[in-house]
Amino acid sequence: MVSRRYILRIGGGLLAGLLLPRLPLAAEAVEIRMQGNADGSHVWFDPVGLRVETGQTIRWINLDPGNSHTATAYHPKNFERPLRIPGGAEPWDSDYLLPNETFSITLAVEGVYDFYCVPHEHAGMVGRIIVGQPGRFPAADLSVQATGGEPIPEIALRAFPSVDEIMRQGVVRPA
Structure with missing residues (x-):
């Protein structure tokens, strides 16, 4: 048999739980779509x-049915x-994603x-993500060739939106 004291203790615990400050829930994932023209002549990330x-x-998510x-x-x-990512950040490589496959x-x-x-990359399929608040990371001229490693094609360098543009808009869609 359940005692009245037990029910009051459980009810009080539930009420106390409702009064505690809530931790923010993790933000939803942000999606970047991989897309291309039907004939494969143009490919891009959006945003x-x-x-x-x-x-x-x-x-x-790869939404390009042909690539x-x-x-x-x-x-x-x-x-x-x-x-071209922050020092201390882990690099990633999704491997090849077929149409409708995802990577997070x-x-x-x-x-x-x-x-x-x-x-x-040789077709300019590049993207840029800024993590965090303005001014918390050192400004760098990312429009130029970085030292070390294989050179980045000029078309790819021209395709990156500027840090300032991303900070102003939050999301930059392909032209």
Whole structure:
């Protein structure tokens, strides 16, 4: 038999739980779509530039029915590419995603993260994510060739939205 005291204790515990301050729920994943023209003549990430909070998850989804794509961080561990993510951040490589496949990461270090599609970098399929608040990471001229590793094609360098544009808009869609 359940005592009255037991019921009051459980009820009091539930009431106390309702009065405790709530921790914010983890933000929903932000989606970056991998897309392309039907004839394969043009491929892109949408958005191409994005600002998120520390600890937010990014999910790439391949919506291009005619191509496989990757989401790959510029980092020496990835095909000896130049470092274009914050020091201390873990590099990622989604491997090839077939149509409708997804890949997710959670970014925990503030800064600027540049990424590309391995088979389509030469077509300018690149993107930039800014994690954190303005002014908390050192400004860098990311429009120029980084030192070390394989050079980035000029078309890819021109395709990155500026840090200022991403900070102003939050999301930058492809032109």
